[in-house]
Amino acid sequence: MKICIALTKGRLEEQFLNYFRTLSYNIDPLVNKGRKLSVETENFQFIFAKGVDVATYVEHGIADIGIIGEDILLEYQPDVYNLLPLPFGKCRFSLAEQEKKGVKRKQKRTIATKYPNVTTDFFRKKGESVDIVKLEGSVELAPLLGLADAIVDIVETGTTLRENGLIVTEDIHWISARCIANRSSLKIKRELITPLIEAIFPKEEIR
Numbered sequence: 341m342k343i344c345i346a347l348t349k350g351r352l353e354e355q356f357l358n359y360f361r362t363l364s365y366n367i368d369p370l371v372n373k374g375r376k377l378s379v380e381t382e383n384f385q386f387i388f389a390k391g392v393d394v395a396t397y398v399e400h401g402i403a404d405i406g407i408i409g410e411d412i413l414l415e416y417q418p419d420v421y422n423l424l425p426l427p428f429g430k431c432r433f434s435l436a437e438q439e440k441k442g443v444k445r446k447q448k449r450t451i452a453t454k455y456p457n458v459t460t461d462f463f464r465k466k467g468e469s470v471d472i473v474k475l476e477g478s479v480e481l482a483p484l485l486g487l488a489d490a491i492v493d494i495v496e497t498g499t500t501l502r503e504n505g506l507i508v509t510e511d512i513h514w515i516s517a518r519c520i521a522n523r524s525s526l527k528i529k530r531e532l533i534t535p536l537i538e539a540i541f542p543k544e545e546i547r
């Protein structure tokens with residue numbers, strides 16, 4: 341029996357594999373995997389999917405473990421066991437807009453975002469009523485082209501905001517990559533999963 345680990349394709353996959361390699365796991369079969377979406381190593385089966393689908397595979401028990409951005413957990417709230425934060429994928433959810441000094445704010449603003457649930461929750465807590473426009477990417481374009489008054493998006497270095505004339509007006513939530521686990525796998529495959537989790541998270545950090 342192997343543990344199935346679902347990795348978020350792209351940034352997090354690369355960062356996780358670099359981290360995993362430092363834990364002395366052999367990941368050679370993954371190095372030249374080409375377009376394969378499922379690859380087996382000596383101890384694990386790795387599958388590669390988009391973040392929200394990683395959550396779905398773990399929730400349904402197809403994958404035992406998932407590596408996913410906390411942004412996806414906050415937005416979709418999947419029914420999974422949320423383990424500790426990982427030391428990569430660090431960024432934040434921020435509210436950003438064009439710097440317009442002296443311009444009176446509209447009574448009801450339109451906010452563009454990939455994360456409508458996080459955005460709704462944020463503005464509800466602030467007591468501000470807004471309209472939300474859902475986009476799938478390049479969210480920073482929306483204020484420039486007049487689709488929205490502001491955006492809620494991920495900010496890491498701030499380069500994308502800066503190069504598109506936007507500034508952060510409020511930070512909403514700090515984010516890092518997270519390791520998630522299927523609730524039943526943690527019980528059924530405990531003997532296999534425990535050493536993996538102990539390797540990923542230094543012992544003193546396990547709660």
Ligand SMILES: Nc1ncnc2c1ncn2[C@@H]1O[C@H](COP(=O)(O)OP(=O)(O)OP(=O)(O)O)[C@@H](O)[C@H]1O
Nearest residue numbers: 349350351352390391409410411429430431494496
């Ligand atoms: N600029 C960033 N810096 C650090 N982490 C980021 C950044 N953008 C996204 N992330 C984190 O990495 C995860 C994966 O992001 P990535 O852009 O690789 O995939 P995605 O958001 O699904 O985009 P795409 O639709 O292009 O595949 C996100 O869920 C988030 O946690």
Ligand SMILES: O=P(O)(O)OC[C@H]1O[C@H](OP(=O)(O)OP(=O)(O)O)[C@H](O)[C@@H]1O
Nearest residue numbers: 477478479493494495496497498499500
């Ligand atoms: O602060 P920075 O370091 O510039 O990073 C932030 C950017 O990175 C992410 O976009 P991504 O590259 O995933 O592209 P996307 O807009 O298509 O989601 C995010 O949505 C921001 O646009």
